Amino acid sequence: MxxxxxxxxxxxCQMNEYDSRLIAEILSKEGYKEVKDESKADIxxxxxxxxxxxxxxxxxxxxxxxxRLREDKPGLIxxxxxxxxxxxxxxxxxIKGVDFMVGPDNYEEIPRIxxxxxxxxxxxxxxxxxxxxxxxxxxxxxDNSVSAFVPVMRGCENFCTYCIVPYVxxxxxxxxxxxxxxxxxxLLKKGIKEIILLGQSVNxxxxxxxxxxxxxxxxxxxxxxRLGFFxxxxxxxxxxxxxxxxxxxxxxxxxxxxxxxxxNKILKKMNRKYTKERYMELISKTREKIPNISLxxxxxxxxxxxxxEDFQETMEIMKEIQFDFAYMFKYSxxxxxxxxxxxxxxxxxxxxxxxxELIEIQHKIIRIKNEQLIGTIQEVLVExxxxxxNGWRGKTKQNKIVVVEGKTLPGEIVKxxxxxxxxxxxxxxxxxxxxxx
Ligand code: 5AD
Ligand code: SF4
Numbered sequence: 001m002x003x004x005x006x007x008x009x010x011x012x013c014q015m016n017e018y019d020s021r022l023i024a025e026i027l028s029k030e031g032y033k034e035v036k037d038e039s040k041a042d043i044x045x046x047x048x049x050x051x052x053x054x055x056x057x058x059x060x061x062x063x064x065x066x067x068r069l070r071e072d073k074p075g076l077i078x079x080x081x082x083x084x085x086x087x088x089x090x091x092x093x094x095i096k097g098v099d100f101m102v103g104p105d106n107y108e109e110i111p112r113i114x115x116x117x118x119x120x121x122x123x124x125x126x127x128x129x130x131x132x133x134x135x136x137x138x139x140x141x142x143d144n145s146v147s148a149f150v151p152v153m154r155g156c157e158n159f160c161t162y163c164i165v166p167y168v169x170x171x172x173x174x175x176x177x178x179x180x181x182x183x184x185x186x187l188l189k190k191g192i193k194e195i196i197l198l199g200q201s202v203n204x205x206x207x208x209x210x211x212x213x214x215x216x217x218x219x220x221x222x223x224x225x226r227l228g229f230f231x232x233x234x235x236x237x238x239x240x241x242x243x244x245x246x247x248x249x250x251x252x253x254x255x256x257x258x259x260x261x262x263x264n265k266i267l268k269k270m271n272r273k274y275t276k277e278r279y280m281e282l283i284s285k286t287r288e289k290i291p292n293i294s295l296x297x298x299x300x301x302x303x304x305x306x307x308x309e310d311f312q313e314t315m316e317i318m319k320e321i322q323f324d325f326a327y328m329f330k331y332s333x334x335x336x337x338x339x340x341x342x343x344x345x346x347x348x349x350x351x352x353x354x355x356x357e358l359i360e361i362q363h364k365i366i367r368i369k370n371e372q373l374i375g376t377i378q379e380v381l382v383e384x385x386x387x388x389x390n391g392w393r394g395k396t397k398q399n400k401i402v403v404v405e406g407k408t409l410p411g412e413i414v415k416x417x418x419x420x421x422x423x424x425x426x427x428x429x430x431x432x433x434x435x436x437x
Contacts, residue, residue: 003033137182203241228252261313265305301329380414
């Protein structure tokens with residue numbers, strides 16, 4: 001029988017993006033064929049996120065929309081995978097119109113489940129594993145010619161009180177440095193230029209022989225042109241790590257350090273394991289060693305018990321640090337987390353007001369920072385041609401997105417003169433081919 005075609009739809013974080021490519025590899029190896037147009041697919045796999053309620057609601061909405069495709073294609077299979085799938089499985093819940101659900105630790109079972117569906121007449125399948133697995137020796141099937149993610153660990157056990165991840169990706173497992181380097185070498189052979197090491201708390205990596213600064217250094221000693229990592233936990237950020245970033249010629253001068261809140265009272269309730277003073281000290285040490293480093297962060301407003309004063313402390317620290325970029329969220333109450341039981345909850349209207357205030361100030365900071373780039377020369381890794389032919393998209397050594405004009409190709413590193421901003425995105429012209437290692 002001819003194997004079916006599949007289409008992958010991805011929500012959520014970089015780990016989910018990686019996992020979708022892992023699923024692509026697992027299905028392709030079994031003879032299934034990936035298509036890039038969902039209307040041509042026999043199977044639609046939705047890789048989902050449960051970090052905020054909004055992410056889950058979007059998936060429910062999309063599942064409803066997909067039922068319309070079924071009218072033309074009665075045999076269409078719809079699968080839900082990822083963190084939200086695991087969350088539903090654990091709670092014993094289902095979504096109407098979904099044929100199978102698989103959590104992040106059971107992806108190798110997907111082909112068997114799909115094969116089984118034929119004979120079971122599209123029955124929903126639910127399975128569970130107790131602990132995170134590493135998929136040793138199974139490497140994601142890349143569909144980007146320039147850049148790739150490589151996880152160094154899977155799962156999380158930090159238990160920040162707002163976060164669902166430790167419940168849906170249970171436990172923490174370190175990949176061996178050997179397996180990581182094998183995946184990296186394979187990617188480099190295929191021409192990949194940029195590698196981003198991944199983990200829910202990536203700098204916690206330690207396989208008992210090699211720690212995170214160690215694996216970062218090992219990967220930087222390969223022929224990779226650009227190397228980054230995401231997402232760091234301030235608690236595990238050490239001077240040794242800062243030194244490795246400073247010394248690695250091909251390592252992005254960028255670190256994403258989620259602060260979450262500027263109030264010590266809230267940080268404690270979040271179980272973040274640092275104070276704002278300790279965080280500030282880390283920023284000072286980092287900037288001292290690497291003055292041009294780009295610092296980015298995540299902030300949650302409206303955590304249970306957050307007063308106006310607590311929020312003002314977050315505003316103050318944001319003004320003081322001047323992050324290059326920030327992902328800013330309203331707290332979303334997640335069943336199963338311990339913050340779910342914390343009171344008082346902050347009204348939606350207050351959360352929305354605080355978020356708007358924070359976004360306004362952060363956007364001003366980004367604009368000022370990007371204006372400072374005008375007139376400078378930047379080394380840019382070219383990624384792809386933008387839509388509507390409006391130049392090439394690339395990234396500076398600080399991992400800042402820029403749009404550049406000139407003759408180049410994806411994967412090239414070029415020297416660019418920044419000439420202005422488009423919105424807040426720096427734009428420039430290629431003045432030299434740069435080096436192409
Ligand atoms: N509500 C809002 N934001 C959250 N995040 C994690 N859990 C929640 C939640 N319950 C944010 C954190 C984290 C980022 C990936 O998502 O800021 O760093
Ligand atoms: Fe990623 Fe966490 Fe969302 Fe899962 S719940 S997709 S790990 S952000």
